[in-house]
Amino acid sequence: MNTRQQLLVEIDAAKARLDSLRSEDHPALLHALDIEYTFESNRIEGNTLTLRETGLVIDKGLTVGGKSMREHLEAINHYEAVLLLRELVQAQTPLTESLVKQLHGLILRGIDREKAGRYRGVPVLIAGSRHVPPQPWQVPLLMEECFRFYAEQRELLHPVELAAEMHERIVTIHPFLDGNGRISRLVMNLILLQHGYPIANIPGDIESRLAYYGALESANLDGGKESFILLIGGFVLAAARRLVQLAGGGTE
Numbered sequence: 001m002n003t004r005q006q007l008l009v010e011i012d013a014a015k016a017r018l019d020s021l022r023s024e025d026h027p028a029l030l031h032a033l034d035i036e037y038t039f040e041s042n043r044i045e046g047n048t049l050t051l052r053e054t055g056l057v058i059d060k061g062l063t064v065g066g067k068s069m070r071e072h073l074e075a076i077n078h079y080e081a082v083l084l085l086r087e088l089v090q091a092q093t094p095l096t097e098s099l100v101k102q103l104h105g106l107i108l109r110g111i112d113r114e115k116a117g118r119y120r121g122v123p124v125l126i127a128g129s130r131h132v133p134p135q136p137w138q139v140p141l142l143m144e145e146c147f148r149f150y151a152e153q154r155e156l157l158h159p160v161e162l163a164a165e166m167h168e169r170i171v172t173i174h175p176f177l178d179g180n181g182r183i184s185r186l187v188m189n190l191i192l193l194q195h196g197y198p199i200a201n202i203p204g205d206i207e208s209r210l211a212y213y214g215a216l217e218s219a220n221l222d223g224g225k226e227s228f229i230l231l232i233g234g235f236v237l238a239a240a241r242r243l244v245q246l247a248g249g250g251t252e
Contacts (some may be wrong), residue, residue: 019196143175215227
């Protein structure tokens with residue numbers, strides 16, 4: 001059994017344990033984890049709100065001195081996007097390209113009306129990366145191809161592999177001028193939630209960010225996706241084991 005197969009076996013064992021504990025019966029726990037996910041996903045992109053501040057902005061509607069309005073809106077919008085993911089799962093709403101645009105419109109709501117929910121119309125470069133995203137005229141075709149891959153593979157690939165693949169493909173296309181990282185992570189986590197797996201929360205600290213960007217860079221430049229899939233799988237496993245412990249299942 002290779003490393004990826006072994007990891008998937010461990011993930012599914014943790015998921016089975018989690019399913020037996022009915023973690024969805026703990027709404028306060030999921031609420032706290034959704035705020036934590038919002039904090040970490042925004043921190044990856046440079047948002048400077050702390051976890052405590054993120055919670056106060058979301059739960060109390062407070063304004064934090066010295067923080068920009070954009071940072072406040074990023075917290076509120078992302079949290080609402082996570083709530084939407086959970087609603088979509090309950091309603092068994094399929095993942096589509098139009099849904100990706102809807103989610104993007106939500107995370108940029110009140111921040112940039114012109115960019116929200118719209119594919120970019122200009123070339124872009126990514127600071128600090130050697131990957132050059134495709135030209136704007138290629139974006140609609142590549143996104144269509146991305147969702148053709150999804151339709152073909154969603155019953156064949158393990159859900160964790162599928163989620164990681166869709167994350168990597170969308171962020172590589174870089175379809176929007178802003179918010180590509182958040183969107184690709186939301187899509188990844190929607191796929192995970194649809195299959196009963198917990199949200200994979202990638203920490204925004206420097207070490208974790210470097211590992212995340214490094215694995216993405218490798219996939220972007222030479223098509224080597226193994227490191228990225230293993231990285232995402234590791235975060236899914238950690239999330240499942242943590243939820244088991246928090247839901248009263250002890251440690252494995």
